[in-house]
Amino acid sequence: MVKPLPVLDDLSRPYWEAARKGTLLLQRCATCGRHQFYPRPFCLSCAGSDLEWVEATGSGTLHTFAVVHRTADPAFADDVPYVFAVVELSEGPRLTVNVVDTPSESLRCDMRIRIIFADVGDDAAIPNARGDA
Numbered sequence: 001m002v003k004p005l006p007v008l009d010d011l012s013r014p015y016w017e018a019a020r021k022g023t024l025l026l027q028r029c030a031t032c033g034r035h036q037f038y039p040r041p042f043c044l045s046c047a048g049s050d051l052e053w054v055e056a057t058g059s060g061t062l063h064t065f066a067v068v069h070r071t072a073d074p075a076f077a078d079d080v081p082y083v084f085a086v087v088e089l090s091e092g093p094r095l096t097v098n099v100v101d102t103p104s105e106s107l108r109c110d111m112r113i114r115i116i117f118a119d120v121g122d123d124a125a126i127p128n129a130r131g132d133a
């Protein structure tokens, strides 16, 4: 089974190309300064369209998580158990990731995390997180 890969379009292409190089980008509104994720053609805060790509710190906190023991998608069957999580970046936006390289027993909401990238083939990489003690 093949896992889904990122689909690049005009809006998301800068994000995925940076991810391939191990860099996390966020959109920042040049008008109000707010960061946002995922990529959109307008600012969620002020509806402005003057958005720029900026490098994120890659640090944040674990907002919530679940340890997945069974998956409905056969492509992920070899990965169980894995940790699915929502992390809150220092810049504010939240994103969904897998937490890797960190024992699930040690995970606590609000603990510090760091974004890392995993190569997923086809010259693509996706963000994951690990505990950042």
Ligand SMILES: [Zn+2]
Residues within 6 Å of the ligand: 029, 030, 031, 032, 033, 034, 043, 044, 045, 046, 047, 048
């Ligand atoms: Zn704005």
